[in-house]
Amino acid sequence: MRLVRRGHEPAWLPVAAVAVAVLVTVALSAIPIRLAGANPRAAFERYLLVPLSSTLGLYEVMLTATPLLFTGIAVAIAFRAGYWNIGAEGQFLMGAVGTTAVALNAPDLPSWAALPLGFVAGGLGGLAWAWLPAWLKRRGAIDEVVTTLLLNPVALLVVQGLLNGPWRNSETGFTDSDRFGAGYDLPPLISGSRVHWGFGVAVVIVVITWFVFTKTAVGMQIRASGQAPDAAKFSGIPVARLRFRSALVSGAVAGAGGASQVMGVQHQLTQGISNNYGYTGIIVATLAALSPVGVVLVAVLLADIAVGAENVSLVLQVPTQLGAIFAALLLLTVLSAMELRHYRLARSGRRRHGATPVSAEEAS
Amino acid sequence: MTPTRPLLELSGITKRFGDLVANDAVSLSVASGEVVAMLGENGAGKSTLMKIVYGLVRPDGGTITMDGRPLDISSPRDAMAAGIGMVTQEFSLVETMTVTENVALSSVGLGRVDVRAARQRVVDAMDRVGVQIEPERLISTLSIGERQRVEIVKALFHECRVLILDEPTAVLTPQDVRALFETVQRLRRTGLGVLFVSHKLREVAEISDRVVVLRRGSLVGERATAEVTTHELASLMMGGTAPEEDVASAVGLPVAEVPEEAPVAPREGAGTAERRPVLILTDVTLERPGRPALDHLTFEVRPGEIVGLAGISGNGQTELMNVLGGVELPTSGRVEVDGAAVTRLDVRGRLDAGLGRLTEDRRGSVVPQLSVEHNLVLEDLPSFTRRGMLDKAAIRAHAEEVIRRFDIRATPTDPVSSLSGGNMQKVLLARALSRRPKVLVAAQPTRGLDVGAYRYVHEQLHELRDTGAGVLVISEDLDELRSLCDRILVLFRGAITGGLPVAEATSERLGAMMTGESVEV
Structure with missing residues (x-):
């Protein structure tokens, strides 16, 4: 058997490919779940269904999805333009730093001023962190994959440095910042839940992104720059400038994610403020095929699995990391399936090897 | 035999x-x-x-x-x-190695290479074929024809x-x-x-x-x-x-x-000679490490004529296309379109000045994932945009009109990647022509097209010429140039070595010019 490239691809193929990928993921992740001593069926039910089947669970999923929406759409914006921003993690952290800087220096602002200011400061923090690699890329054609990636641990060191130095908690002496003033608390989006307005802001950003990509001339130019840069250049589209700007917007959106997380959840800067949200954002954007609608769906799915993983570990006594294994397997199988769908299996030509060849008389 | x-x-x-x-x-x-x-x-x-x-x-x-x-x-x-030995159109030679090394390379096992023996065998193989190339020469110093002969020797080397x-x-x-x-x-x-x-x-x-x-x-x-x-x-x-x-x-x-396809004489009745040229290149030079890719290139295209630019690939065609299209700026020199200097203008400025372009790399000029209608307006977005928003109705109407006029076999929303080569070329032709260019620059406009599309492209270029526009066709196919053009120029090492009216452009004369022999115009 071997793979042969398909001549024609039916419309249902991508859907079927994803379905197959999900089945393969379920089958493969059943193995470690079994090894951990749990019943795979019960585990899957808890990973996927239980969180969505209660209002409380649903709130938790929305809360968990919020930072992923920010980083997912941030990565999608950059990738769409053909700028490979792997630095959403660092930009998210620097966004949190930006917000914290404002909150610690103007603690008593009323919320009508504090919240917008907090978001703007977060956005600027992320933008600033995204600027250097984007500038290097534009001026010196320095590979942004390397520079954005390497700036992530630097951002974490900046956070740690600040928390060990000037921003060390003045009451407890722990390496967390002081708690922000009450004006900086993002109000709940749904009363009685922990879901905060960050979720709303994220959804607004997703909608704006969708609008820009599908309805505006700039959006079409960005897509052209990402999908066929040479053709875009040929058509007079300023590819380098669009990529540079998309990189900055991407950084700003990731930074706004950091702002949302400090103001909506932690209310102070902590070292663990980003739970690898920036990296997960890459998974979200990739699985979503860079579509804004897809980002929402995938962010919610991954949040569902993450929330479910907590539940599974409590109830079935298996490690929470199984949730991460599940998500990682899903990424690998979906990406493989999307590539493999271009091919079909064919019987190898070797079958005819032993058979009597068509006689020479017939041929000549 | x-x-x-x-x-x-x-x-x-x-x-x-x-x-x-x-x-x-x-x-x-x-x-x-x-x-x-x-x-x-x-x-x-x-x-x-x-x-x-x-x-x-x-x-x-x-x-x-x-x-x-x-x-x-x-x-x-x-x-x-x-x-079985095969010599393909794309050679598989390592440019930084000698002829001997290249021939021996294809048969090297894990052991060490006996260069002396390999050289002798290469010389023997060359004698058999009557090829005379120094075995010590680097591939990079060989002409295309010589490289092809090295490929043949390589095949013979394998018995x-x-x-x-x-x-x-x-x-x-x-x-x-x-x-x-x-x-x-x-x-x-x-x-x-x-x-x-x-x-x-x-x-x-x-x-x-x-x-x-x-x-x-x-x-x-x-x-x-x-x-x-x-x-x-x-x-x-x-x-x-x-x-x-x-x-x-x-x-x-x-x-x-x-x-039936006899060359059309330049339209002298319209008095083209006196009319201002629509494309003028003056001393256009593009420096590259080594020698310039374009070397004081000077020529002009008048309205109502199709000028062919012949030449073996690698003599500056790609660079000329980039410089004309605005993808790359020349080191020095001057480019004029319809009387206006466009040398330093970007792509958009050139299009506005009246330049149309049709490149050799068809797939490099379209965004395959975007639809036909979007590709059609990609060069002219401001005309199809209102306050930053895409004017959907105008884009669709434009696409439908163009599809009808150019007989493109596709719907406006089909992704361009699903089109055949001929239809893709029609989309590109339509995009270039729908802006009514004063001068169209077309590189290899019919490469890989079937007979129907080939005819169609030629008809469209003739029609454009007849409306008073100038056309520059860059091609390696002499037969195509002779059936399409009024006048043929030859490009060699980034400069024009001569030009001939199509009636006098025999293979022999063009061939001589294509290898650098200057011929009086």
């Missing part, structure tokens, strides 16, 4: 790609000391068949035998071991008994074609079987003993070359329905044999 028993035999070779049948039960044979030509237009299935023989593509059915023994060829290595030459003349000057033909004759006398793949009738008629004709994947005819006319071959190749001039122009018959 009497062919003896068949050496290589293909029987019933079938290959499908999805719904497309690339080869449908094709059978043919090559005997020792015989030159068999395989004729077929672009897309007839020649390349697929050759890839099957050389182990690059596995067939879905059929057998290949050598000396009557069945072969199972699953890689070029298998093919070489069976005595090949059947040599496949895939479109070997596509990249050669007329002089190099002569030399190649002499080499082929010499090989034939040493008992080698040669399979010569081409879509050019004249070459086939001259070099081969026997011709097999492939059309739409099937073998439609097999003739002894001595007993067949070129017209019969042409109609086999095209199918019975194509009118004769289609046939001739598509297969590269000399223009003289095709009165």
